Amino acid sequence: MRAVNLLPRDHSQNGGGLPSAPVLAGVCAGVLVAAILGADFMMQSGKVTKEQRALDSLQAKVDALPAAPEGPSVEQTQLAGEHSARVTALSAAMGNRVAWDRVFREFSLVLPEDVWLTNLTAHSPVSPSAVPGTAPTSAGTPTQFSIQGRTYSHDGVARLLSRLQVVPDLQNVTLVSSTLSKAGSQDVVEFSIVADLRTATGATGT
Numbered sequence: 001m002r003a004v005n006l007l008p009r010d011h012s013q014n015g016g017g018l019p020s021a022p023v024l025a026g027v028c029a030g031v032l033v034a035a036i037l038g039a040d041f042m043m044q045s046g047k048v049t050k051e052q053r054a055l056d057s058l059q060a061k062v063d064a065l066p067a068a069p070e071g072p073s074v075e076q077t078q079l080a081g082e083h084s085a086r087v088t089a090l091s092a093a094m095g096n097r098v099a100w101d102r103v104f105r106e107f108s109l110v111l112p113e114d115v116w117l118t119n120l121t122a123h124s125p126v127s128p129s130a131v132p133g134t135a136p137t138s139a140g141t142p143t144q145f146s147i148q149g150r151t152y153s154h155d156g157v158a159r160l161l162s163r164l165q166v167v168p169d170l171q172n173v174t175l176v177s178s179t180l181s182k183a184g185s186q187d188v189v190e191f192s193i194v195a196d197l198r199t200a201t202g203a204t205g206t
């Protein structure tokens with residue numbers, strides 16, 4: 001008859017027991033990584049929630065703003081255009097205005113005592129842009145202020161010319177003619193002088 005051993009086997013002798021150290025280290029590392037990822041997820045989730053609340057608050061403020069006003073109507077735009085055109089026309093008219101009292105006062109102050117006038121013609125410069133259909137005149141002899149007169153010598157004419165040069169409201173002062181003649185038994189010099197008028201804008205209007 002064959003003998004049978006009924007005693008339990010010794011597992012310690014067969015390699016059984018607790019897991020080895022590398023296995024335990026791997027398990028601990030996995031748990032630690034999982035814990036770190038979970039904490040990071042919670043932090044990011046909290047930030048997203050905070051940002052979403054701030055966005056919702058800003059959106060609520062935007063929604064509470066009043067509606068944008070409507071643009072100007074056709075009538076308002078037309079009135080604005082007419083007003084602008086009138087302002088432009090008025091500015092052009094004011095820019096070519098001449099203070100005649102000042103011009104003649106300045107002229108009388110510089111007129112020498114040995115000079116007398118026989119004719120004086122003056123007219124305001126007209127801007128081509130202020131009068132429709134008016135074409136600008138070509139540059140040439142001034143025509144806005146013209147005087148004819150007599151004196152006793154050509155030196156008197158030269159003295160008058162030099163004085164007219166300093167009148168603020170006159171520019172482009174030009175001698176047209178200076179001729180020796182007789183007035184009865186007296187030798188005189190007849191002259192003709194022209195100039196342009198300086199407007200408020202400093203232009204001559206020609």
